[in-house]
Amino acid sequence: DQQVKQNSPSLSVQEGRISILNCDYTNSMFDYFLWYKKYPAEGPTFLISISSIKDKNEDGRFTVFLNKSAKHLSLHIVPSQPGDSAVYFCAASAIRGSNYKLTFGKGTLLTVNP
Amino acid sequence: GAGVSQSPSNKVTEKGKDVELRCDPISGHTALYWYRQSLGQGLEFLIYFQGNSAPDKSGLPSDRFSAERTGGSVSTLTIQRTQQEDSAVYLCASSTQSEFNEQFFGPGTRLTVL
Numbered sequence: 649d650q651q652v653k654q655n656s657p658s659l660s661v662q663e664g665r666i667s668i669l670n671c672d673y674t675n676s677m678f679d680y681f682l683w684y685k686k687y688p689a690e691g692p693t694f695l696i697s698i699s700s701i702k703d704k705n706e707d708g709r710f711t712v713f714l715n716k717s718a719k720h721l722s723l724h725i726v727p728s729q730p731g732d733s734a735v736y737f738c739a740a741s742a743i744r745g746s747n748y749k750l751t752f753g754k755g756t757l758l759t760v761n762p
Numbered sequence: 763g764a765g766v767s768q769s770p771s772n773k774v775t776e777k778g779k780d781v782e783l784r785c786d787p788i789s790g791h792t793a794l795y796w797y798r799q800s801l802g803q804g805l806e807f808l809i810y811f812q813g814n815s816a817p818d819k820s821g822l823p824s825d826r827f828s829a830e831r832t833g834g835s836v837s838t839l840t841i842q843r844t845q846q847e848d849s850a851v852y853l854c855a856s857s858t859q860s861e862f863n864e865q866f867f868g869p870g871t872r873l874t875v876l
Contacts, residue, residue, distance in 0.1 A: 652804075680863055691766070691853055691867030692805070737804060741863050748793060748863055749818060750855075752804040 651675045652740050654753035662761055667725040669756050671738030674719065678740040682750065683712060683723045686735045695736075696723070728760045764788075766868035768854050774874045775844055783839045783871045787856030794837050795857075795865060796829060797821075800850040808852075811837060844875045 653672045661667045669683075679700040684692035698705040698712045698721065705712050711724045725732055735757050739750040767786045775781050787794050796808040807821040811831045822828070826844075831837040841848055851872050855865040 654804075682864070684867075689869070691855075691869045694864050694866065697864065739805075743863055747818070748857070749795060749807045749810050749821070750797075750805070750863075750865060751807065752797075754802075754804040 649674075650753075651678075652738055652751050652753040654736075654738055654756050656756050657754070658757040658759070660759045660761060661728050663730055664727045667723075667728045667732065667758055667760065669723040669725075669736050669738075669758065671721050671723075671753055672719060673721075673740050675740070675742070675751070676719070677742040677745055677747070678751075680741045680743045681712070681714060681721050682739045682741075683710075684737045684739060684752075685732075686737060686755070692737055725758075728758075730760045730762050733758055733760050766854055766856055766866055768852075768868040768871050770871060771869065772872045772874075774876065776876050777846060778843055780840065780842045781844055781873065783841075783852050783873070785837045785839070785854030785856075785868060787835060787837070787854070788866055789835075791856035791858055791866070792834065793857045793865075794831055795855045796837070796839050797853045797855065798850040799853060799870075805853060808839070841873075844873075846875050849873055849875045 682697040683695040686692045714721045735755040737755045738753040794811040797805040810818040826842045829839045851870040853870045855867045857865045
């Protein structure tokens with residue numbers, strides 16, 4: 649049973665436009681959420697995170713929104729750049745339960761076209 | 763070193779052989795994690811170390827898989843009697859295990875079992 653779901657395997661956007669990547673989760677114990685970016689043949693790189701006590705966290709071009717009632721989070725990239733092309737993974741953990749392992753979605757391949 | 767390192771980067775082995783994968787975490791990181799990514803899948807949690815002890819081994823897929831960590835630093839993941847379904851990229855991550863739970867990943871070891 650997949651506890652973290654990324655329903656869009658791929659997304660293609662034009663350079664300069666907004667990229668919106670979505671993620672849904674089912675486990676109500678999750679209280680910390682992260683987005684990772686992965687290039688081929690490299691390990692995932694941490695991008696941005698959000699605690700369940702917040703509904704928004706912003707870092708430069710990247711903003712993560714959390715809707716706890718809907719068990720949904722999204723990553724917005726504005727403006728998108730060709731270098732943002734990568735696989736993006738959503739991940740969740742249950743910090744309050746001292747469960748630090750990350751549960752990952754299957755990823756979304758973002759392609760930003762020049 | 764500056765980041766998490768893993769060796770070897772690639773390993774090709776024959777079915778039935780044993781393999782050892784190594785992870786050097788970031789200096790000072792008390793928590794260490796092993797994940798694997800099979801083709802077309804997200805990252806799957808295997809095992810978590812806090813110091814040298816493993817409070818969570820729930821992700822190890824069978825008793826052919828084992829891991830140890832010594833000196834609160836280097837970790838080795840051992841797969842005995844490898845099977846073709848063990849073929850995957852094995853990723854190691856480390857963290858300070860704070861409330862932010864930001865895990866830093868190594869580049870991974872690509873294991874191919876023929």
